[in-house]
Amino acid sequence: MYSDLNGKTAVVTGASVGLGHGIARRFLQEGMNVVVNYHSDEHRSEAQKLADEFNRDGEPERVVLVQADVAREEGAPKLLSAALEQFGGLDVWVNNAGIESRHPTHELPLDVWEKTLAVNLTGVFLGSKAALAHFVERDRPGCIINLSSVHERIPWPTFAHYAASKGGVKLFSETIALEYAHRGIRVNCIAPGAIETPINAEKFADPDARAQTERMIPLGRIGTVEQVAAAAAWLASEESSYVTGTSLFVDGGMALYPSFERGDG
Template sequence: MLLDGRSVLVTGGSAGIGQAIAIGAARQGANVAINYHGDDEGAEHTLDQVRQAGSKGIAVKGDVADPKTAEEFVSTATKALGGVDVFVSNAGICPFHAFLDMPQETVERTVQVNLLGAYYMVQAGARQMVEQGRGGSIIAVSSISALVGGEFQTHYTPTKAGVLSLMQSTAIALGKHQIRCNALLPGTIETDINRDDLSDPEKRKYMEARTPLGRLGEPEDLAGPAIFLASDMARYVTGAALLVDGGMYVNLQ
């Protein structure tokens, strides 16, 4: 039970990677609070799984693009769970679109959710951890796209590079408070974000062939790495970027 008795907050916890991390944390003994935007059914499923693991779980609805959501999420979770030990900033969007006719509203919404949303959520979580005075772990879900480009992701890849950079800078800013900050960089993970893109059999076959492990990732593949970074097993790990991509990034030939 690597997270026994700890309070873990996860944004975007109603589906995909966030849901898998929330459930995985509960199975390691953590009490869990999730933030989610619109999927009530998905949020309830997460909470059901958290409670089946014997842990306490709450859900707080709100749009991470609104800075007030971060304050409300952390405040509500702190009251319900007794504090914040681990904060996982995961919420993100990626509406695929060509570069030359990219709508302004698509760019701005992606930046607001992926980068500014992460910034304000991490800041709120860090403030609570500093006030508590017992350290903590902050994990942000960046992406392999922080390191490589994507033809239909020109609005998305800069935000994920920004999230990676945010973890590097906060690791420096918060180290004196014994708060560790690290980034997870998933490769191609099958979630709602890319389900339409991967529905093309040829695209799917190509992505699988690019991955040395021979398959696309599943949300549960991120739970273990997140739990490691959240736990005392990673007590001297901060400012790190952990690729979870089946080897895709290094497969250049």
């Protein structure tokens, strides 16, 4: 637990399920207020679970649910307004929303390329822009956490659009970390490896596919939402106050070139 997080306010995008949901839950356990973004009505009931769990009768509400598409220009300002109106400020912004799909690159439809870039990269830009503008306008420090991936570094055939978006998130994040460090604004990425969430539930339901992924992880196991949420809590807290412009890999060692494990090569 990080006592400095108590009472602070965060926006978490794509928080209805998966890593965003887990990060929002961990922030709420830390005593934070959270704007829980969900994409569309079909995702609202999942997001609502956080409100049901943490908004308690007779106490100020600590969860507000806000529908927004992060790929659209009006999305991030809507989330920021909710933080300011409901909680009176903003301390931490987590750009988590993301999508992926498999396509051989020579067959990759343009609209899939554009949608992936729009959600995974433009969404990070728009969210960061809203948070930065708020921090600059109030002349106050702040924290931005962007969910990249091990594929900010590792090429991923048939997911070139995804890897391109995550590589973009990495350099975008490093650039704004440098641009705003003098204002006390910290910007970092979390680069997860293979974590059990709805994004890969179908794949990991297949024992062979699961075992194959596990063989690519030096620690030998798929990660949990809670392990990624713990990294987010640390990056949001003062315990990481000297950390900016970095990617924290939460991947069981997946990015360590495991094929070299036995000294081959």
